[in-house]
Amino acid sequence: MGFYIHKLRGWPKFDYDESEILPLLSHVRNLQGRLMGKMEAIGFDLQSAAVLNTLTLDVLKTSEIEGEYLDQHLVRSSIAQKLGVDIGGSLKLDRNIDGVVEMMLDATQNYQEPLTHERLFMWHKWLFPSKQTGSHRITVGAYRTDARGPMQVVSGTIGRETVHFESPAAEFVPREMEVFLEWFNSDETPDQVLKAAMAHLWFVTIHPFSDGNGRIGRALTDMLLARSDSSSQRFYSLSASIRIDRKNYYEILEKTQRGSLDITEWMVWFLLCLLNALKLTEINLSLVFAKVNFWKKHAETILSERQKLIINKVLDGFEGKLTSEKYAKMGKCSKDSAVRDLNDLIAKNVFVKSDSGGRSTSYLLV
Numbered sequence: 001m002g003f004y005i006h007k008l009r010g011w012p013k014f015d016y017d018e019s020e021i022l023p024l025l026s027h028v029r030n031l032q033g034r035l036m037g038k039m040e041a042i043g044f045d046l047q048s049a050a051v052l053n054t055l056t057l058d059v060l061k062t063s064e065i066e067g068e069y070l071d072q073h074l075v076r077s078s079i080a081q082k083l084g085v086d087i088g089g090s091l092k093l094d095r096n097i098d099g100v101v102e103m104m105l106d107a108t109q110n111y112q113e114p115l116t117h118e119r120l121f122m123w124h125k126w127l128f129p130s131k132q133t134g135s136h137r138i139t140v141g142a143y144r145t146d147a148r149g150p151m152q153v154v155s156g157t158i159g160r161e162t163v164h165f166e167s168p169a170a171e172f173v174p175r176e177m178e179v180f181l182e183w184f185n186s187d188e189t190p191d192q193v194l195k196a197a198m199a200h201l202w203f204v205t206i207h208p209f210s211d212g213n214g215r216i217g218r219a220l221t222d223m224l225l226a227r228s229d230s231s232s233q234r235f236y237s238l239s240a241s242i243r244i245d246r247k248n249y250y251e252i253l254e255k256t257q258r259g260s261l262d263i264t265e266w267m268v269w270f271l272l273c274l275l276n277a278l279k280l281t282e283i284n285l286s287l288v289f290a291k292v293n294f295w296k297k298h299a300e301t302i303l304s305e306r307q308k309l310i311i312n313k314v315l316d317g318f319e320g321k322l323t324s325e326k327y328a329k330m331g332k333c334s335k336d337s338a339v340r341d342l343n344d345l346i347a348k349n350v351f352v353k354s355d356s357g358g359r360s361t362s363y364l365l366v
Contacts, residue, residue, distance in 0.1 A: 003107065003207075003258055004165065004166060004258060005205065005256070005257055005258070005259060005261060006167070006168050006176075006205055006206070006257075007261070008260070008261055010261055011261065012179065012180075012183075012202055012205075012261075013261060013264055013266075014198055014201075014202075014261055014263045015262045015263070016261075016262065016264040017260055017262075017264040018261055020264055020267075020268055021185065021194070021264065021267050021268065021271065024268065024271040024272065024275070025191060025193060025194060025271060027271075027273055028193055028271055028275055028278065029193070029275060029277060031275065031278040031279070032228065032229060032278065034279060035055050035235055035236065035278060036229060036231065036235070037212065038289075039233065039235050042288070042289075042292050043292075046291060046292060047233060048083070048085050049085075049288060049316075050233075050235055050285050050288045051083070051233050051234055052076065052079060052080055052083065053285070053288070054087055054234045054235050054236065054237055054281075054285075055079050055083075055101075055104060055105070055108070055234055056072065056075050056076045056079055057237045057239075057240050058222065058237040058238075058239050059079070059097075059100050059101055059104055059232065060072060060075055061237060061239040061240040061242070061243040062100070062104075062214075062215050062218045062219075062239040063097045063100060063215065065214060065218075065239065065242055065243050065246055065249070066214055066215060067156075070097055070100070071094070071097070074094050074097050075097055075100075075101065076094065077093065078093050078094075078097055078098050078101045079101050079105070081093070082101060082102070082105055083105070083217055085340060094132075095129050096310050097127065098126075098214065099125075099126035099127050099128070099129055100127060102123075102126045102223065103123040103126050103127060103215070103216070103219050104219055105262040106119075106122075106123065107123075107219040107220065107222050107226075108222050108223065108225040108226045108232055108234050109232045109339065110232075111223045111224075111226035111227050111232060112227070114185045115181055115184050115185060115220070115223070116181065117177065117181070120177075120208075120216065121142060122141070123216055124140060124141050124142075124156045124209055124212055124216065125140055125141040126131075127212045127215060127216070128212065138210035138211050139209075139210045140210075143170070143173045143174060143177065143208045143209065144170050144173065144208065144209055144210045145170050146169060146170035147305050149169070150166050150167075150169065151166070151167040151210075152164075152166045152167075153164065153165040153166075153207075153254075155216075164250075164254045165205075165207075165253075165254055165257050165258070167190075167204060167205065167206060167207035168207075173206060174210050176206045176208070177206060177208055180199075180202055180203065180206060183202075184199060184220075191228070192224050192225070192227045192228035193225065193228045193271070193274070194267065195224050196220075196221045196224035196225050196228065196270075197221075197266065197267050197270035197271065198263070199220050199221065199224055200217050200218070200220065200221045200270070201253070201257075201263060201266055203216070203217045203220055204217045204253065205257055205312075211342070218238070218239050218242070220233070221238060222238065222239075225274075233287065235281055236277045236278050236280070236281040237280075237281075238273065238274055238277045239351070240280060241273045241274070241276045241277035241280060242273055242279060244276070245273060245276075248269070249273075252265065252266055252269045255264075257308055259338070287315065287316060287317050290315060291315040292317070293310070294311075294315060294365070298348075298350065301347075301348055301350065302348075303348075303350075304341070306331045306333065306341060307341055307344070307345060307350075309330070310322075310327055310330055310331055310341075311329060311345075311350065311365070312366055313330060315365070321354070321362035322351075322362055322363045322364070323343060323360075323361065323362050323363070324336075324339050324361070325339045327341065327342060327363075342363055345363075346363075349366055350365065350366060351363040351364065351365060351366065352364055352365075352366050
């Protein structure tokens with residue numbers, strides 16, 4: 001198995017072609033700066049809403065990459081509760097979802113804190129509160145033992161398995177992680193974005209845990225990206241971008257882990273994926289920016305608290321058509337009051353009636 005990179009002489013001293021990497025890094029840094037500048041220009045409440053949206057997306061997508069689909073409302077409720085954000089009521093929490101959320105928040109909110117064995121063990125315990133994955137019990141809160149044999153990434157049916165990768169033997173993991181942590185916490189390292197790319201590859205190659213390595217690896221990536229932004233506020237999700245390109249993500253990892261210590265191709269893929277994440281943010285946060293622009297436009301418009309409530313619900317992505325009946329229900333008022341409110345909003349150039357009339361009349365923001 002000597003063709004795996006962790007078996008090569010010189011491991012883990014990676015190399016890459018700067019002429020291919022630096023232009024992409026410059027583009028990433030430019031978009032990061034523009035995004036952070038935009039977000040600093042909006043109010044605290046809207047920043048909090050954007051962070052809540054991004055972290056919810058991040059938790060959902062890092063789990064989906066592993067084939068696990070979480071309830072969006074439970075994830076959002078868990079994050080909101082831990083960040084102290086009021087989202088108008090909370091749902092019953094799920095300890096498995098809580099664990100992923102705890103890990104992600106610790107990585108991004110406490111990004112300046114050093115990474116230690118103990119901190120990683122804590123994350124692993126949060127991920128696996130039942131000490132079990134599927135039908136198998138796993139070693140939780142400690143590095144793997146390989147009691148069931150070598151740690152391999154395998155696909156295919158029994159008897160026809162394809163081994164995509166075999167990680168270092170368990171006996172070498174403590175020393176491998178010691179070297180990794182010393183590098184991770186060191187100041188004598190490359191740009192934090194490049195470090196995030198290298199850290200992800202390095203960690204999942206060591207594959208130190210029985211399970212959960214991908215999610216922990218992506219949390220470490222988010223931690224370093226938070227350092228690159230010098231901010232705990234997350235406005236873009238790398239995991240969402242990886243989820244879109246999930247097939248190529250696993251393919252480039254396998255190719256790199258079977259290749260040489262020149263990881264240029266992996267670094268290029270990572271930076272392109274990050275660029276896509278930053279561009280996707282413009283879409284994911286479009287509702288937030290639309291909300292900012294709307295209230296700037298109507299800063300002098302006299303509106304009741306009930307009208308403001310309904311307008312904000314529409315701006316936050318209200319699904320379906322807004323009718324007088326729905327307005328009355330959300331505003332907790334009579335239908336007559338709802339109609340008066342809506343006519344007033346039309347007169348103030350806030351809403352406009354849809355083309356359809358009669359009982360199917362609905363209202364749209366101008």
